Amino acid sequence: xxxxxxxxxxxxxxxxxxxxxxxxxxxxxxxxxxxxxxxxxxxxxxxxxxxxxxxxxxxxxxxxxxxxxxxxxxxxxxxxxxxxxxxxxxxxxxxxxxxxxxxxxxxxxxxxxxxxxxxxxxxxxxxxxxxxxxxxxxxxxxxxxxxxxxxxxxxxxxxxxxxxxxxxxxxxxxxxxxxxxxxxxxxxxxxxxxxxxxxxxxxxxxxxxxxxxxxxxxxxxxxxxxxxxxxxxxxxxxxxxxxxxxxxxxxxxxxxxxxxxxxxxxxxxxxxxxxxxxxxxxxxxxxxxxxxxxxxxxxxxxxxxxxxxxxxxxxxxxxxxxxxxxxxxxxxxxxxxxxxxxxxxxxxxxxxxxxxxxxxxxxxxxxxxxxxxxxxxxxxxxxxxxxx
Amino acid sequence: xxxxxxxxxxxxxxxxxxxxxxxxxxxxxxxxxxxxxxxxxxxxxxxxxxxxxxxxxxxxxxxxxxxxxxxxxxxxxxxxxxxxxxxxxxxxxxxxxxxxxxxxxxxxxxxxxxxxxxxxxxxxxxxxxxxxxxxxxxxxxxxxxxxxxxxxxxxxxxxxxxxxxxxxxxxxxxxxxxxxxxxxxxxxxxxxxxxxxxxxxxxxxxxxxxxxxxxxxxxxxxxxxxxxxxxxxxxxxxxxxxxxxxxxxxxxxxxxxxxxxxxxxxxxxxxxxxxxxxxx
Numbered sequence: 001x002x003x004x005x006x007x008x009x010x011x012x013x014x015x016x017x018x019x020x021x022x023x024x025x026x027x028x029x030x031x032x033x034x035x036x037x038x039x040x041x042x043x044x045x046x047x048x049x050x051x052x053x054x055x056x057x058x059x060x061x062x063x064x065x066x067x068x069x070x071x072x073x074x075x076x077x078x079x080x081x082x083x084x085x086x087x088x089x090x091x092x093x094x095x096x097x098x099x100x101x102x103x104x105x106x107x108x109x110x111x112x113x114x115x116x117x118x119x120x121x122x123x124x125x126x127x128x129x130x131x132x133x134x135x136x137x138x139x140x141x142x143x144x145x146x147x148x149x150x151x152x153x154x155x156x157x158x159x160x161x162x163x164x165x166x167x168x169x170x171x172x173x174x175x176x177x178x179x180x181x182x183x184x185x186x187x188x189x190x191x192x193x194x195x196x197x198x199x200x201x202x203x204x205x206x207x208x209x210x211x212x213x214x215x216x217x218x219x220x221x222x223x224x225x226x227x228x229x230x231x232x233x234x235x236x237x238x239x240x241x242x243x244x245x246x247x248x249x250x251x252x253x254x255x256x257x258x259x260x261x262x263x264x265x266x267x268x269x270x271x272x273x274x275x276x277x278x279x280x281x282x283x284x285x286x287x288x289x290x291x292x293x294x295x296x297x298x299x300x301x302x303x304x305x306x307x308x309x310x311x312x313x314x315x316x317x318x319x320x321x322x323x324x325x326x327x328x329x330x331x332x333x334x335x336x337x338x339x340x341x342x343x344x345x346x347x348x349x350x351x352x353x354x355x356x357x358x359x360x361x362x363x364x365x366x367x368x369x370x371x372x373x374x375x376x377x378x379x380x381x382x383x384x385x386x387x388x
Numbered sequence: 389x390x391x392x393x394x395x396x397x398x399x400x401x402x403x404x405x406x407x408x409x410x411x412x413x414x415x416x417x418x419x420x421x422x423x424x425x426x427x428x429x430x431x432x433x434x435x436x437x438x439x440x441x442x443x444x445x446x447x448x449x450x451x452x453x454x455x456x457x458x459x460x461x462x463x464x465x466x467x468x469x470x471x472x473x474x475x476x477x478x479x480x481x482x483x484x485x486x487x488x489x490x491x492x493x494x495x496x497x498x499x500x501x502x503x504x505x506x507x508x509x510x511x512x513x514x515x516x517x518x519x520x521x522x523x524x525x526x527x528x529x530x531x532x533x534x535x536x537x538x539x540x541x542x543x544x545x546x547x548x549x550x551x552x553x554x555x556x557x558x559x560x561x562x563x564x565x566x567x568x569x570x571x572x573x574x575x576x577x578x579x580x581x582x583x584x585x586x587x588x589x590x591x592x593x594x595x596x597x598x599x600x601x602x603x604x605x606x607x608x609x610x611x612x613x614x615x616x617x618x619x620x621x622x623x624x625x626x627x628x629x630x631x632x633x634x635x636x637x638x639x640x641x642x643x644x645x646x647x648x649x650x651x652x653x654x655x656x657x658x659x660x661x662x663x664x665x666x667x668x
Contacts, residue, residue, distance in 0.1 A: 052560050073566045085561035089579045098575070099565035146565070156564075 002063045002153040003028045009058035018044040020210045034190045035197040036207035037330040042190045078147035082159040084139045086131040093127040096145045117145040137168045154186040206230045228376035231278050232331040240343045243322040244277040254319050255297035258365040274373040283367035284345035294362045301357045311349040316340045424636035446637035458610035459618030467596035470535035474592045478543030486551040500541035512605045526608045539592040550584030586653045615642045
């Protein structure tokens with residue numbers, strides 16, 4: 001059990017800054033996620049917490065005690081690696097007992113703890129096997145077992161599921177969540193997969209290029225993304241973006257203009273810089289009242305994906321005189337060119353939409369996030385929303 | 389289908405025949421020596437491959453000779469110590485070269501290689517004089533030092549190539565699990581590196597065991613003379629007799645340890661290689 005506090009932690013490698021002044025606290029017992037695209041510094045941050053990388057600047061405290069200079073062996077944290085890092089020359093039992101032997105525990109105690117971990121993770125039958133005789137999911141569980149036998153102050157997991165196939169990944173995800181509920185140990189989990197982040201995390205820190213962009217609960221990140229990157233990164237399918245312009249009491253989008261009450265429009269400031277409007281696929285509706293707050297426009301379904309519980313409709317919007325949008329490249333949102341942009345709507349599968357059908361699509365101004373195109377700041381949020 | 393099976397059988401047959409040719413070609417001198425060592429002195433010149441009468445008289449003679457047992461002891465000791473030291477130092481050096489970022493680590497590998505390619509014969513003369521001055525002439529240390537010098541580069545290269553293949557997450561995992569860097573090395577990395585260690589050990593041991601040049605130049609008495617050098621000093625039972633039989637018997641005796649060592653370590657190497665191939 002422990003609280004991990006990062007105080008303006010930076011990491012510089014020769015010629016590059018991997019982590020820039022990370023400043024946040026992971027609460028006791030929390031399931032905390034570090035998420036971001038590759039190269040965002042999330043693994044470096046994790047390695048600094050566990051002690052495998054030196055801290056260039058700043059301070060890491062565990063339960064109020066500075067640990068910068070503490071060797072990893074003295075931090076009593078357990079880590080699960082992406083490669084699992086099981087010792088290939090040891091049996092499953094020996095793998096799990098290894099940290100306990102190093103801690104000089106008595107043999108009966110070691111046996112007791114290994115047996116308990118094996119029982120929790122359903123590894124009893126495999127204790128005498130070598131890692132090479134195990135499947136991917138079993139290896140993953142052994143790695144978890146080696147972590148939990150120590151009863152450590154914190155679990156650190158570095159992309160633990162990325163070597164598993166899709167089905168197993170979902171299964172292990174729930175197992176990890178259940179394990180955390182059962183043990184209640186502070187857990188820091190690194191992933192590049194926003195779905196894992198959303199489903200597992202109590203709180204999530206979104207990192208990009210070494211910077212922590214936003215920290216919050218999954219709901220906060222989803223509903224109140226502080227900037228364009230977080231908005232585009234969290235959520236699947238990703239948020240729709242369209243170039244936008246300020247106008248008197250209105251927000252002009254390529255398909256039309258949205259009437260915005262003056263009080264709300266004020267937040268966007270009076271600058272003349274280009275804007276980007278963002279809205280979630282589920283906020284595009286195909287049915288509803290003709291409310292003044294809703295912009296209706298015609299669209300032609302290009303691609304329809306029916307997933308049983310969901311129906312995704314992709315359609316193009318001509319950009320008509322609006323400049324090209326500069327979306328962050330690492331968001332990997334490629335949905336168009338200079339002339340048109342593809343939007344996706346998540347609608348009720350009861351609608352029998354077919355490819356090539358024409359529909360009327362509605363968008364409520366209350367569901368639209370407005371971002372400053374230059375800074376990426378979300379202008380819709382009042383400035384009071386500063387979690388850290 | 390049938391053609392494919394025929395083809396496979398044909399290929400196997402060719403490989404088999406080729407292997408037999410190579411093995412026979414390589415083993416004929418060994419067979420000849422073995423045959424000589426088992427002949428009676430009188431039959432040595434009979435030009436037969438199989439001895440008319442099998443006799444162990446040369447072996448008895450060789451082991452009666454105090455010179456030979458001293459040389460055998462010297463060979464074992466010198467080759468053993470050289471192997472131990474060279475492999476140990478090679479492990480530390482290779483570990484550092486692979487794991488640590490420090491200026492000049494490429495230079496170390498290049499320098500090691502250049503030493504390995506250095507012709508030993510070119511330093512024999514100076515070494516002879518230096519050893520006599522500093523008192524290393526005709527001592528174990530006087531042979532162990534050059535053996536380590538010439539085998540260490542080889543050991544470093546073999547071991548560093550292997551260390552590079554070891555997933556270093558294992559080292560990190562051990563460190564997080566509570567091991568000191570030394571314990572992580574001893575309990576996790578070293579067992580995985582065992583095949584490479586055995587390979588390096590065999591090669592170093594063979595170099596030291598087989599060496600004739602240093603042994604003949606830097607020793608003069610039974611204090612440090614190794615078997616290859618001692619064989620050159622063999623004499624016959626009388627001054628009119630060639631020591632052919634004794635030399636053959638001694639050669640067979642010194643070949644045995646090498647064969648045994650290779651057979652023992654070969655198993656470890658094969659077993660170890662497959663164990664190391666496990667991903668993660």
